[in-house]
Amino acid sequence: MINSISKAFARLNVKVLVLVCLSAIIPTIIISVVIDITYLNRSIQSECENLYTKSEVLSKQIITSGYLDDQSDVTMETRLDELAQLIDGRVILVTSSLRVVYDSYSLVKGKIFLWENVTKSAAGEELAHYDSEGGIITTTIPVTVYEEGSDETKVVGVLLASGTYTYIKDNLDHLIAIEAILLLMITVLSIVVGSIVGSSFSLPIREASKQFDRGIKGDEIGEIDATGYEEIEGLSHRFNTYVSKMETIDKSRQEFVSNVSHELKTPLASMKVLADSLVGMGDAPIELYQEFMNDITNEIDRETGIIEDLLAMVRMDKSGVSLNIKTVNINELTEQILKRLRPIAEKAQIELVLESFRPINAEVDEVKLSLAISNLIENGIKYNNPGGYVHISLNSDHQYFYIKVEDSGMGIPKESLDMIFERFYRVDKSHSREIGGTGLGLAITHMAVIMHNGEIMVDSIVDEGTTFDVRIPLTHIEGERS
Numbered sequence: 444m445i446n447s448i449s450k451a452f453a454r455l456n457v458k459v460l461v462l463v464c465l466s467a468i469i470p471t472i473i474i475s476v477v478i479d480i481t482y483l484n485r486s487i488q489s490e491c492e493n494l495y496t497k498s499e500v501l502s503k504q505i506i507t508s509g510y511l512d513d514q515s516d517v518t519m520e521t522r523l524d525e526l527a528q529l530i531d532g533r534v535i536l537v538t539s540s541l542r543v544v545y546d547s548y549s550l551v552k553g554k555i556f557l558w559e560n561v562t563k564s565a566a567g568e569e570l571a572h573y574d575s576e577g578g579i580i581t582t583t584i585p586v587t588v589y590e591e592g593s594d595e596t597k598v599v600g601v602l603l604a605s606g607t608y609t610y611i612k613d614n615l616d617h618l619i620a621i622e623a624i625l626l627l628m629i630t631v632l633s634i635v636v637g638s639i640v641g642s643s644f645s646l647p648i649r650e651a652s653k654q655f656d657r658g659i660k661g662d663e664i665g666e667i668d669a670t671g672y673e674e675i676e677g678l679s680h681r682f683n684t685y686v687s688k689m690e691t692i693d694k695s696r697q698e699f700v701s702n703v704s705h706e707l708k709t710p711l712a713s714m715k716v717l718a719d720s721l722v723g724m725g726d727a728p729i730e731l732y733q734e735f736m737n738d739i740t741n742e743i744d745r746e747t748g749i750i751e752d753l754l755a756m757v758r759m760d761k762s763g764v765s766l767n768i769k770t771v772n773i774n775e776l777t778e779q780i781l782k783r784l785r786p787i788a789e790k791a792q793i794e795l796v797l798e799s800f801r802p803i804n805a806e807v808d809e810v811k812l813s814l815a816i817s818n819l820i821e822n823g824i825k826y827n828n829p830g831g832y833v834h835i836s837l838n839s840d841h842q843y844f845y846i847k848v849e850d851s852g853m854g855i856p857k858e859s860l861d862m863i864f865e866r867f868y869r870v871d872k873s874h875s876r877e878i879g880g881t882g883l884g885l886a887i888t889h890m891a892v893i894m895h896n897g898e899i900m901v902d903s904i905v906d907e908g909t910t911f912d913v914r915i916p917l918t919h920i921e922g923e924r925s
């Protein structure tokens with residue numbers, strides 16, 4: 444129940460309806476209450492002033508007639524009676540010692556009149572009291588005389604006048620009834636207006652939802668063109684961009700999978716052909732066996748190389764993979780890599796030269812960075828000619844360190860430069876295979892550099908050589924990766 448109510452409130456049209464109703468009803472209630480209070484206060488105040496004026500006139504006459512001391516004056520008594528009739532209520536006159544000398548109801552005459560307001564008026568205050576039940580206003584004023592030989596006055600009695608004003612309450616009730624009808628009308632009107640506005644607000648959104656539903660039919664995701672609000676158009680545009688990005692990712696994933704399976708199958712297929720030929724030949728000479736087994740070993744090495752590269756890449760590709768950052772001496776790291784690669788270079792008759800311009804200590808992931816540098820140097824050796832060279836230079840400034848790997852090899856054609864960092868891309872497939880390339884080395888290098896918030900650039904001239912420039916910040920800032 445509560446769930447379905449909160450579900451209904453989550454809908455835009457219901458929200459608009461509630462908002463319209465509240466914005467009409469709340470001000471109406473506030474205005475009505477203000478009008479009622481103002482009316483009540485103004486009416487009471489005006490009647491009080493009236494009573495005060497009349498009481499004050501009488502109080503002066505009471506003093507001149509000396510009625511407080513001697514009640515034999517019939518004229519004064521008549522005036523007090525007249526006031527009581529005029530206000531349709533009761534008039535009481537008490538002395539300063541609160542003894543009643545006149546009561547138009549003749550109920551308490553001669554008694555002591557103890558009422559808070561009378562006591563206060565005996566001390567000099569003018570007071571009024573409204574009894575909302577009976578619609579009765581009671582004023583009490585002090586009856587004063589000037590003290591002999593001074594400007595000071597003293598209280599000699601209190602005049603209480605209590606009138607009936609039921610019309611105030613009747614008018615108020617009438618007013619409240621009108622306001623209630625008005626409120627009812629406004630509520631009905633705001634429900635109607637709120638429903639119309641609410642559904643017209645939510646219409647474009649409902650239309651957009653239909654468009655999305657149409658767009659996402661089954662497994663297919665098509666372009667959508669939702670209109671109505673600028674926000675919805677923006678949403679539909681972003682949805683289309685998202686879909687096209689997802690399609691690109693999906694395409695590259697499919698390509699990757701088919702490339703991987705192709706690359707893994709090729710050495711296996713070669714091995715199978717070699718093994719089948721040997722089996723088929725039966726009594727082949729031992730030299731042929733040795734040659735074929737040698738070829739099979741090469742294919743196994745190749746398969747192992749591909750799997751190792753793939754694993755290295757998958758490890759880096761995992762989203763959110765964290766780097767194991769430590770302060771590493773880049774000069775020492777490069778020297779270690781060169782030590783490992785020197786035998787390979789010597790075998791290929793390539794000269795390896797390291798030039799360190801300054802000592803560099805940087806915050807890097809040692810394993811990933813050494814993989815990146817190794818790949819660049821290995822390529823420099825692999826795609827080179829006997830007698831060639833690979834120059835490695837290390838430098839830094841206050842912010843970055845720079846690794847340059849320059850070779851005198853075969854170079855890369857201009858049109859291939861943009862693609863060499865793609866997975867499985869090889870400029871010359873057959874040559875690269877011969878050399879033992881998987882097409883993953885530069886993709887791994889690129890990933891590792893990006894993970895370090897760095898940049899890699901390549902410059903190459905065919906038949907002259909290739910230069911890779913890597914720039915990596917000395918200090919690693921987590922989360923800056925783009």
Ligand code: ADP
Binds near residue numbers: 822823850852863883
């Ligand atoms: P591979 O395992 O094939 O070397 P890479 O990703 O390392 O894969 O390189 C991609 C392709 O770029 C290589 O196949 C090669 O054609 C070309 N390439 C990379 N480095 C060099 C280089 N130093 N000189 C010439 N060609 C290169």
